[in-house]
């Protein structure tokens with residue numbers, strides 16, 4: 001089975017603090033992962049290792065066949081899409097762009113269009129709009145979109161680069177229940193496109209059918225990693241969230257209550 005991500009005994013130390021401690025995690029082909037953990041538990045630090053923005057203090061990392069320390073990280077990054085609320089800092093540039101241009105710009109990893117566009121790129125952007133049911137937004141500028149539509153446009157932009165791995169970092173934060181379900185439906189389309197996802201969230205009910213595996217992170221260590229039915233238990237989640245919780249399943253989705 002092909003490895004998408006391999007982290008072998010990864011430690012990451014900053015300012016005298018062990019932020020990641022002995023992280024051993026493997027993602028293999030066909031798996032879709034959710035990543036859960038309290039604020040400050042180390043989720044972003046793990047993602048920054050995977051994308052090559054943090055270099056591990058010790059341990060081995062291989063992402064999409066790129067062995068860290070031996071092959072080009074910028075080349076590897078071209079195969080990874082990243083949708084995070086941190087992209088909001090580019091909203092000044094995004095605001096004036098149409099949705100189709102925002103999606104097209106993903107081809108060049110930019111936020112505006114500065115290169116010559118060819119017909120194939122335009123067709124691909126339109127296909128993505130159709131595939132993600134964003135067609136009705138054609139011609140609209142980013143600034144007039146709802147929060148949910150903005151998130152979906154940014155996911156479309158990430159898909160333009162045909163990533164093999166897509167990181168969705170809290171994509172539903174701040175969305176109402178309807179917009180949240182729209183974004184969750186898009187994850188089904190992403191799955192159908194044979195793209196691997198890492199879905200970071202604080203809300204376990206966002207773990208839909210598409211997600212097959214879950215990683216639980218606490219204080220820079222892994223509490224559990226594996227198939228979601230094995231990992232999403234009251235006991236493991238109580239450990240991860242440091243508060244007694246109870247999990248129940250409804251329509252194949254997990255829900256959590258405090259006990």
Ligand SMILES: Nc1ncnc2c1ncn2[C@@H]1O[C@H](COP(=O)(O)OP(=O)(O)OP(=O)(O)O)[C@@H](O)[C@H]1O
Nearest residue numbers: 014015017019037038039040041042043044045046
């Ligand atoms: N560059 C850095 N230098 C020093 N400490 C850092 C650095 N980056 C992260 N940390 C610390 O590492 C810990 C883990 O942070 P991280 O951002 O990975 O958590 P997180 O799980 O993503 O949290 P959140 O859910 O709030 O986004 C925190 O205590 C944070 O302050």
